[in-house]
Amino acid sequence: MVSKTQLLLLASALLLTGCATLIGGKDTGMDVLSEPGEAIVYVNGNQRGTTPFRYVYDPSDGKEVMFEVRKNGYVPGTFSLRPSMNNGVLFADAMLLGIPYIVDRKSPALYQLPVNSYTASLYKEVPADRQRQLIPVAPLTVSLGDRPDLGKAGGVRITTGTDGFFRDLAYPETVTHSAIAGLSDSWMDAKMARPGTQKGDELVHRAKIVLAPTIERLYSDLKCQRRRCYGPVDLTVRWQLKSPLDKDSVLFERTTSTTYQSTGQFADQILNDALRHAARRFSEQEELPEVVQAAYGAGLARSKGAAMEIKRPTPIHFNGRKEMLAALVKAVVTVQTESGHGSGFLITNDGYMITNQHVVGDEGLVKVKFEQGFTLDAQVMKLNKDFDLALLKVSASDMPALSIGDDLGLMLGEELFAIGTPMETALSQSVSRGIMSGRRDIEGRSLLQTDVSINPGNSGGPLIDENGLVVGVATLKISGKGLEGLGFGVPISQALEMLNITFQP
Numbered sequence: 187m188v189s190k191t192q193l194l195l196l197a198s199a200l201l202l203t204g205c206a207t208l209i210g211g212k213d214t215g216m217d218v219l220s221e222p223g224e225a226i227v228y229v230n231g232n233q234r235g236t237t238p239f240r241y242v243y244d245p246s247d248g249k250e251v252m253f254e255v256r257k258n259g260y261v262p263g264t265f266s267l268r269p270s271m272n273n274g275v276l277f278a279d280a281m282l283l284g285i286p287y288i289v290d291r292k293s294p295a296l297y298q299l300p301v302n303s304y305t306a307s308l309y310k311e312v313p314a315d316r317q318r319q320l321i322p323v324a325p326l327t328v329s330l331g332d333r334p335d336l337g338k339a340g341g342v343r344i345t346t347g348t349d350g351f352f353r354d355l356a357y358p359e360t361v362t363h364s365a366i367a368g369l370s371d372s373w374m375d376a377k378m379a380r381p382g383t384q385k386g387d388e389l390v391h392r393a394k395i396v397l398a399p400t401i402e403r404l405y406s407d408l409k410c411q412r413r414r415c416y417g418p419v420d421l422t423v424r425w426q427l428k429s430p431l432d433k434d435s436v437l438f439e440r441t442t443s444t445t446y447q448s449t450g451q452f453a454d455q456i457l458n459d460a461l462r463h464a465a466r467r468f469s470e471q472e473e474l475p476e477v478v479q480a481a482y483g484a485g486l487a488r489s490k491g492a493a494m495e496i497k498r499p500t501p502i503h504f505n506g507r508k509e510m511l512a513a514l515v516k517a518v519v520t521v522q523t524e525s526g527h528g529s530g531f532l533i534t535n536d537g538y539m540i541t542n543q544h545v546v547g548d549e550g551l552v553k554v555k556f557e558q559g560f561t562l563d564a565q566v567m568k569l570n571k572d573f574d575l576a577l578l579k580v581s582a583s584d585m586p587a588l589s590i591g592d593d594l595g596l597m598l599g600e601e602l603f604a605i606g607t608p609m610e611t612a613l614s615q616s617v618s619r620g621i622m623s624g625r626r627d628i629e630g631r632s633l634l635q636t637d638v639s640i641n642p643g644n645s646g647g648p649l650i651d652e653n654g655l656v657v658g659v660a661t662l663k664i665s666g667k668g669l670e671g672l673g674f675g676v677p678i679s680q681a682l683e684m685l686n687i688t689f690q691p
Contacts, residue, residue, distance in 0.1 A: 214269070215242040217303035218253065225257035225308060237306070243269050243297050255306035263306035265449045269297040300409065300416045304447055309466050312373050317627055319478050321369060322379030322389040324398045326362040326461075328355050337406040339415060339453070344406065352404065352457050364458035365399055368465030373475065390430045391571070394485025395437065395478060399465075400424045402441070406456070414450045419460040421446065425468050427477065431485055438477040442468050489572050490686040498689040499535050499587035502654070510654045511603065511617050517586040518647060519554040520607040521545050521564070521578070529606030529647030530554060530578060531656065532587040537580040540681060541646035542661055543569050546576050554580060573631060573676055573684045574661050576646075588648055590689075591655025593634065593677035596622045601652045602636050604660050604673075606644025616644070626674070633674045634658045640673035649675045 218227050220237040227239045230252050234241070237255065255263045330336075336344040336352060344351040354361050362378060369376035379396055380386040390396050403422035408415040420443070427438040444467050446460035468474075504513040517532045521541050528545030532538070539554070546552050546566050555561045564578040600622045607616065620638030627633075634649065640660045649658035658675030682688070 214297050214299060215240055216267075216299045216301060217241075218255070219303060219305040220255050220257065220263070221305055221307050222257065222260075225255045225260075225306065228254040228256065243299055245297065253304075253306075255308065257308055259311055260308035261311055263308050265304065265306065265447075267299055267301070267304075267449060269299050271296055300411070300450065301447075304449065305445070307444075307447070307463060307467075309371070310470050316373050318373055318375040319475070319482070320389070320393040321374040321376045321478070322386070322393050322396045323362060323366050323369065323376050324379055324381065324396050326358045326365060327398070327400045328358060329400050329402050330355075330404060334404070336404055337408070337420075339406065339408040340410040351453060353454070354457050355401075355404075361458060361461055362399070364461045365465040368462035369397075369469055371462075371466050372469035374469055393482065394429065394431065395481045396428050396430060398426045398428055400426070401461075403443075404457075404460075408448065408456070410453060413453050415448050415453050415456055416450060417448055419446045419448060419456055420444070421460045421464050423461070423464050423468070427474075427481065429481060429485070431488055437481050438474065440468065440471055440474075486572050486684070489570050490684055491568050491570070493686045493688070494568070494577075495688050495690055496534050496538055497536065499533065499589060501589045502586055504654065511605070511650075513586075514588065514648075514650060514654055515557050515605055515617070517588045518605045519556055520643075521646060522553040522555060522561075523547060523549055527607060527643055529644045529660070531605075531648040532585050533590070533656075535583065535585050535587050537564075537582040537585055538567075539564070539578045539580070540659055540685070541576050541578060542659065543571050543574045543576045545646045546578070552578065554578065568685050570684045573680065575659065575676065575681055575685055577685050577687070588650075588656040589654075590678055590682070591651050591653065591657040593657040593679050596634070596651065596657060598622060598624065602638050602657070603650040604636075604638045604640055604644055604647060605650065606647030606660065618644075620673070623672075628674075632677065632680060633661075634677055636673045636675065638673045640675075 218237055218239045218241050223237050225237045226233060227235050227237060229241065230247060243251070250266050250268050252266050253264065338344060339351050366376045366378060377389055379389045400423065401421065402424055403420065406417065406419040408417040408419070422441060422443045424441045425439065426436050429435045429437050442464055444464045446463045448456050448459070451459055502513050502517065504510045519530045519532070519539060521528045521530045523546060525547060528541055530539045530541030530545070533540055550566050552564050552566065553561050554564045562580045562582065564580045566576060567579050568577040569575070602620055602622055604618045605616070618639040620636050622634065623637055624635040625632060626635050634657070636649065638649065645661050647660050648656040649660055651657045656678050658677050659681050660673065660675050
């Protein structure tokens with residue numbers, strides 16, 4: 187039989203638990219927001235509402251609650267939170283011999299979330315067929331002033347220095363990799379470009395631009411538990427897109443102010459995550475792709491060199507397919523250098539010829555061997571590294587030269603021939619046959635795609651159409667995912683344009 191004393195004790199315990207909830211407990215809810223808004227919120231895989239959404243924790247959601255925020259046209263955002271027990275209620279329960287604890291164990295009032303609100307940053311989806319653009323990124327610079335206010339973490343003011351909370355500020359190159367990761371999540375093929383290094387200079391030369399980020403403001407208000415932190419990190423970054431062709435020229439400049447929400451990341455990772463978020467937001471500037479493409483196009487145009495006008499060649503005469511190739515090989519040469527060999531072809535009767543830039547390298551004078559067996563010295567007149575083209579000149583007259591065809595009129599499936607010296611000089615003026623299989627835009631260059639066998643030695647040689655006209659310059663300087671086993675050629679019209687060559691009327 188239950189005594190009056192026991193009943194009184196039980197009633198007091200229940201009453202005190204309710205009081206403890208009022209005294210020690212807080213609202214167990216959290217506002218889930220999104221940028222942009224009106225996104226669908228899923229909790230542990232179940233649709234629960236639309237942002238702005240008020241989530242109230244229920245113990246049945248588990249010890250770790252998984253959130254996913256979705257919106258059409260954007261990459262879904264995910265995060266997770268671990269609720270903690272409300273210490274005020276637990277203390278009251280312990281004082282009352284544990285009886286209310288057993289009764290109220292599943293009550294949401296016993297729990298609290300680490301944050302009162304969370305904003306999910308949603309990033310625009312990048313179309314799968316969008317061509318990625320090479321973007322060299324210079325090491326990040328930090329311009330926060332002498333005594334910056336970086337905010338607080340766990341109630342303690344954050345200071346700079348190699349042993350501070352944001353210690354990575356002392357190692358800008360390390361932080362730059364986080365910016366590169368954010369840019370690479372978009373349409374950019376971002377790569378580190380260290381100034382003054384061969385690899386860095388080559389990247390900038392290829393891209394015609396360089397992106398220079400500068401951190402101008404950093405402020406956080408974090409709550410930390412066991413090295414894991416929760417809360418916002420405000421970051422202001424100035425992004426400058428510069429041209430290496432004109433010193434200190436700024437083609438495009440934007441300053442972005444972003445807020446990154448940490449949901450339990452380790453303290454030493456927060457700065458990197460915040461910068462990655464800022465970089466991803468910068469990549470979504472609507473006008474940025476056009477600016478990058480325009481800068482790249484301007485850089486390519488400047489690599490043409492001075493204009494040159496040459497004489498149109500006398501056509502090579504032949505009767506039928508059998509005679510065509512035998513006649514045309516006389517206008518194809520083997521280009522010999524100290525490091526190897528390649529192929530080339532005459533485009534005028536007075537000795538002008540085209541080959542690949544990588545065939546001649548940095549040499550100013552090379553030797554060219556003709557099908558007839560003699561060898562002449564050829565001067566390197568012009569180079570265009572961007573399109574892998576070179577113009578050579580031999581002192582000669584009345585040389586057989588190829589006539590220029592219409593590469594724009596090529597049809598898919600049309601027959602093509604490659605003439606050159608594929609592997610060894612003993613195999614000079616070899617002919618291989620294939621078809622025109624497509625066109626590809628790669629790093630600002632429109633290339634002919636073919637299944638013609640193109641080997642290291644016959645790069646720089648001509649691609650001939652079924653009428654015996656040159657329509658392209660074979661090249662092997664293309665590589666990348668999905669490109670293996672394919673042959674490519676620079677269209678002859680583009681080759682002439684990028685060497686700034688025109689024919690006299």
